[in-house]
Amino acid sequence: MSEPKKLLIITYYWPPAGGPGVQRWLKFVKYLPDFNIQPIVYIPENPTYPIIDNGLQSEVSEKAIILKKKIFEPYGFASFLGKNKTKKISSGIIPNQKKQSFVEKTLLWVRGNIFIPDARFLWVKPSVKYLKKYIEENQIDTIVTSGPPHSLHLIGLQLKKELNVKWFADFRDPWTTIGYHKALKLSSSAEKKHKELEKEVLTTADTIIVTSKTTKTEFQAITSQPIEVITNGYDVEKVTKQPLDEKFTLAHIGSFLSERNPRILWKALRELIKENPDFKKDFQLKLIGAVSQEVLDTITEFRLNDYVLNLGYVSHQEAVEHQRKSQVLLLIEINSNDTKSIIPGKLFEYMVSERPIIALGPEGSDFAEIITSTNTGVFFLYDEMEQLKALLLNYYNLYKEQNLKVNAVGLQQYSRKSLTEQLSNLVLRKS
Numbered sequence: 001m002s003e004p005k006k007l008l009i010i011t012y013y014w015p016p017a018g019g020p021g022v023q024r025w026l027k028f029v030k031y032l033p034d035f036n037i038q039p040i041v042y043i044p045e046n047p048t049y050p051i052i053d054n055g056l057q058s059e060v061s062e063k064a065i066i067l068k069k070k071i072f073e074p075y076g077f078a079s080f081l082g083k084n085k086t087k088k089i090s091s092g093i094i095p096n097q098k099k100q101s102f103v104e105k106t107l108l109w110v111r112g113n114i115f116i117p118d119a120r121f122l123w124v125k126p127s128v129k130y131l132k133k134y135i136e137e138n139q140i141d142t143i144v145t146s147g148p149p150h151s152l153h154l155i156g157l158q159l160k161k162e163l164n165v166k167w168f169a170d171f172r173d174p175w176t177t178i179g180y181h182k183a184l185k186l187s188s189s190a191e192k193k194h195k196e197l198e199k200e201v202l203t204t205a206d207t208i209i210v211t212s213k214t215t216k217t218e219f220q221a222i223t224s225q226p227i228e229v230i231t232n233g234y235d236v237e238k239v240t241k242q243p244l245d246e247k248f249t250l251a252h253i254g255s256f257l258s259e260r261n262p263r264i265l266w267k268a269l270r271e272l273i274k275e276n277p278d279f280k281k282d283f284q285l286k287l288i289g290a291v292s293q294e295v296l297d298t299i300t301e302f303r304l305n306d307y308v309l310n311l312g313y314v315s316h317q318e319a320v321e322h323q324r325k326s327q328v329l330l331l332i333e334i335n336s337n338d339t340k341s342i343i344p345g346k347l348f349e350y351m352v353s354e355r356p357i358i359a360l361g362p363e364g365s366d367f368a369e370i371i372t373s374t375n376t377g378v379f380f381l382y383d384e385m386e387q388l389k390a391l392l393l394n395y396y397n398l399y400k401e402q403n404l405k406v407n408a409v410g411l412q413q414y415s416r417k418s419l420t421e422q423l424s425n426l427v428l429r430k431s
Contacts (some may be wrong), residue, residue, distance in 0.1 A: 006138065007144065008142070009039055010155055024232055026056065027419075029060070036428075041068070043066065044308040055316060059287075124154045131155070135163055144156075156252055167207075171211070175201075234349050266298055269302070294355060323353040329357045334362075335360075350377075356376070357379065
């Protein structure tokens with residue numbers, strides 16, 4: 001076999017970071033050596049991660065070379081305004097506009113207008129200086145930047161300009177069209193700057209990698225550079241098989257943002273509890289991960305508090321366990337055109353959990369197509385309350401008969417190893 005191809009990967013999220021942002025490149029790095037590619041991962045030495053999951057440290061490939069450089073993050077300085085509020089905003093949990101405090105409004109304004117494109121912009125210059133030397137000394141000709149934070153793409157942009165390396169810009173989420181971008185209270189000049197930087201990255205990178213078809217279409221309106229879709233996926237998890245929950249559990253796993261507040265779901269559940277004594281006795285709502293106060297307030301409004309098990313953030317391992325033992329899994333996306341391109345990373349883990357998925361989102365959602373084609377659940381629009389209620393009752397009746405299950409098809413294409421092979425073919429072909 002020939003010498004492995006060196007690939008420099010520039011990413012912010014890396015163990016011990018928890019949450020969805022870390023999974024994509026952690027798994028790519030795990031499998032890249034199987035395809036004769038040597039991963040060299042550049043990460044911050046002292047990051048401010050909103051979520052920590054020490055269990056993910058064991059997932060890091062022993063074959064990966066890890067490079068670290070100190071980062072100055074303004075969120076650490078800004079935390080004197082309110083540590084909890086700063087942490088939430090840094091992790092993307094934007095407070096409801098009508099209920100924002102002065103501190104929250106200030107933090108959002110600073111985040112959108114001063115930290116351009118984001119709070120990691122001060123890491124760009126020292127990283128370029130360090131990596132330029134490393135690339136030249138180690139004869140590396142191919143790099144990948146992964147965002148958000150999109151500041152990392154500016155590192156790639158500068159390295160491309162100075163060294164003419166092959167550069168893949170990987171967008172786990174869109175830039176200026178992502179839902180929370182509008183909540184950042186951008187001035188016209190700040191908005192213009194964001195769009196200019198986005199366009200420069202998209203027109204300079206050799207290849208753009210995105211996670212959904214809709215993002216590809218959006219970017220094609222900006223750039224003529226090649227754009228490849230490589231979705232997120234699922235990995236083989238070492239989880240001891242456990243019995244299903246005795247209760248009829250509906251589990252939502254991951255951040256439950258204010259804008260994802262599914263009133264039609266709460267209304268359907270309230271009506272079923274009122275109409276069906278057995279459902280009332282058996283039902284439980286499991287919330288796993290950060291939940292916005294507005295969602296909790298609406299649950300209270302619909303008098304569902306007595307049925308809630310709010311577990312907060314758990315390790316990735318525990319989250320997978322809950323996915324596999326819950327009766328039904330909930331996947332909720334914001335009801336907006338801006339979110340049609342969002343394919344939540346947890347979808348793929350949901351799909352291999354062998355539990356039915358109930359999903360809500362806007363018309364034309366990319367993830368609706370995946371759920372339907374794999375036969376892993378049912379997708380609803382936000383105006384389909386009666387249909388949603390009927391499915392919940394149907395699932396409940398199947399649960400009572402001990403016959404609630406799914407028969408998934410075509411999942412192999414979404415395995416992390418298959419997706420890494422797709423990435424590897426791209427890197428080796430373009431090098």
